[in-house]
Amino acid sequence: MGGVDVRELSAMVLRACREVAGFVGFVELVATKSYPNISELQALAVRSPPTRVSIDLPDLAAFFARHDLQIGAGGGAALERAAIGAPSLVLMAAENQRGVVSALAASDTAATLEPDTPISQKSVGDLVSALIGDADRRRRLADKSSQLVDGRGAVRAALCLLSRELKVRRAEREDTSMMFEWRNHPRTRSVSRNTASLEPESHARWVEAALGDSDRCLLVGYVGDLNVGVLRFDDLGEHLMEVSLYLDPDLHGLGLGKALLLAGEAHVALLRKHSVRVVATVLGDNLLSQKLFESCGYCLADGRWQKNVTTHEAHWG
Numbered sequence: 195m196g197g198v199d200v201r202e203l204s205a206m207v208l209r210a211c212r213e214v215a216g217f218v219g220f221v222e223l224v225a226t227k228s229y230p231n232i233s234e235l236q237a238l239a240v241r242s243p244p245t246r247v248s249i250d251l252p253d254l255a256a257f258f259a260r261h262d263l264q265i266g267a268g269g270g271a272a273l274e275r276a277a278i279g280a281p282s283l284v285l286m287a288a289e290n291q292r293g294v295v296s297a298l299a300a301s302d303t304a305a306t307l308e309p310d311t312p313i314s315q316k317s318v319g320d321l322v323s324a325l326i327g328d329a330d331r332r333r334r335l336a337d338k339s340s341q342l343v344d345g346r347g348a349v350r351a352a353l354c355l356l357s358r359e360l361k362v363r364r365a366e367r368e369d370t371s372m373m374f375e376w377r378n379h380p381r382t383r384s385v386s387r388n389t390a391s392l393e394p395e396s397h398a399r400w401v402e403a404a405l406g407d408s409d410r411c412l413l414v415g416y417v418g419d420l421n422v423g424v425l426r427f428d429d430l431g432e433h434l435m436e437v438s439l440y441l442d443p444d445l446h447g448l449g450l451g452k453a454l455l456l457a458g459e460a461h462v463a464l465l466r467k468h469s470v471r472v473v474a475t476v477l478g479d480n481l482l483s484q485k486l487f488e489s490c491g492y493c494l495a496d497g498r499w500q501k502n503v504t505t506h507e508a509h510w511g
Contacts, residue, residue: 196267196287197226203287205231205238206315207265212242214319215326221245224257263325263332265318268295268306276303279340281332283321285313303338305331346444349420353448356417360453362461365412365424370401373414373424379443385480386440411462415454422450425458427472434471435462451486459490459503469504 195203204223211217223239225232227250239245251257254271258264258278265283266272268291275282276298284304286295298304305325311317325332365373371394376382378392404412409429415422425439437458441450463470475498476483484499492499 195285196269198228198230199225199287201287201313202231203267203285203313204229205235206313207285207318208238208242208245210315210319211265211322214316215323217322217326219244222257222261223247224249224251224254226250263322265322267291268298272298272304273343276339276343277345279336281305281325281335282339283318283325285318298339298342301338301342302334303342304335344444350445350448353417353420353422353445353450357449357453360415360417360422360450360457362413362415362425362454362457365401365405365414367401367405369414369421369424370398372421373401374398376424376440376442381443381446382440385477385483387475387477411465413458413461415450415457417450423454425454427458427462430473433466433468434473437472437474452489455486455490459501463503469502472501472503474499 195201195207204225208221208223211221221242221244223235223245225235225247229235232247232249236247239247248257254274255278258275258280261280263283264275264280265285266275267287268284269287272282272284272291272294282298282304284295284298284306286292286306295304295306299306305321307313307317307321374392374394374397377386377397383389383391401412404410404426411427411429413425413427415425421442422445423439423441425437428436430436437455439451439454439458441454459472462472472492474487474492476487484494487499487501490501492501494500
């Protein structure tokens with residue numbers, strides 16, 4: 195319930211579990227040495243076995259993972275619990291938690307009290323009782339919360355800042371499983387001309403053929419030591435090339451698509467040692483990809499997005 199639990203919600207929730215919900219199983223309370231009423235909380239735990247008060251835990255992730263239900267405030271720990279996939283009941287312990295609690299409730303990734311319902315021993319106990327009796331809902335909360343928060347926020351922030359540092363390299367056989375996972379992801383297939391699920395064996399054969407095809411340039415984009423996307427250029431003859439690309443599905447919205455496309459253009463223009471006209475086919479309802487190509491200087495003509503890429507532009511890319 196927060197580092198100092200100024201509203202003394204920990205004791206109230208324990209009573210709600212015992213006296214209202216009638217729960218007789220193990221309860222673990224987590225607090226810090228900064229909590230001013232820690233002695234009273236420990237005394238209450240002794241009178242309400244089996245209960246343990248853990249103080250200044252060095253590993254909260256393990257705490258989140260070892261219980262069937264978590265009850266906590268709607269601060270940053272609410273997202274940490276979600277990252278672990280812990281089914282949670284979230285309470286708004288402070289006004290600045292309203293946005294987090296409302297969003298978690300709206301997406302059904304955490305249970306919480308109905309809007310305008312006061313936090314009380316009765317209201318919390320009734321909700322705890324309902325959750326104890328509904329294993330399916332607890333399982334759904336766990337599944338949805340783990341999908342909402344995957345713990346890669348720091349990586350995404352770094353990639354957003356470093357998107358201009360993106361480079362491309364030739365794809366290799368060792369990239370086959372990575373490319374299959376990304377290309378076969380439902381998010382990627384939903385905006386592809388071929389939306390069917392792929393088979394690993396046929397995809398591996400396709401990669402092998404692509405790597406040996408002089409008219410096809412298969413590239414992997416990377417930032418630092420992290421691979422972030424794939425793009426392919428097919429030589430259509432007469433200095434015309436068709437491009438297609440996709441990102442790691444978990445890394446959308448960071449500006450990497452534009453960086454990947456521009457880096458790929460520079461690579462093929464320098465590789466061919468002459469100016470090329472690059473074209474792309476984008477589905478009519480794929481507005482994000484349309485905006486991507488437009489932002490990179492492409493124009494829509496004859497149903498395809500088109501752009502002239504010169505070796506001079508590529509050199510100074």
